[in-house]
Amino acid sequence: MVSSSRPLRRTAPRRPAAIRRVLLSCTVALATTGTMTGLAPAAQAAFDDGPAAPAEAPDHIEPFAAYQPQSTCDPVAKPGTQALAQLVFDYYGTGRNGGITRNCSIGGTSEHKEGRAFDWMLSVNQPNERAVAEDFIDWLLDEGPDGEDAYNARRLGVMYVIWNSRIWSSSDADEGWLPYSGPNPHTDHVHVSLTWSGAMKRTSFWTGEAADVGGDSDEPPDSEEPPDDDH
């Protein structure tokens, strides 16, 4: 059922942080109620907490990551990308690995060519797979214990996520989810691109210490946009 899917977060236009937080709380409450009462069994979320981080969080986690586009070609899976893939398969046990690397000669700019992106094959047309994808994305973008926006995405050094014709970018986080117009609508997989620190497994999720993710404050820059041709 279409109505059974939980809404993706952060679709609203830019608002002051305090207001956004209140709205987000309402969304969470509604989503929780929906999960408790309205969903078909196949779509019920069984993953309330999400994967546990192997390292304790520092007092101040990473800021929103900057956009660090592919600039070289080294299609070797990087350790943080591999670890993230392993983490989600261990935890969710659903879908399959659609690949981390891509040959240098294929298509346009893509972090796959540097082993910094992961395609998790999950279909929007399969209720259980869609529920897993949206649980994972909620986990990435949920607030942290001190109200930090996009807590796990920041701790992992996630640069952007593409799913179901929409894109969320750390470097444009205030805009929330935006329409994605690339040639592949990403209705059969979730794409996750990592910063270099994330890809090299140097972020606080893995180490307990905040890494340099190219961002310099808690607010994302407005000027950079990820490519729309990646998949």
Ligand SMILES: [Zn+2]
């Ligand atoms: Zn991809």
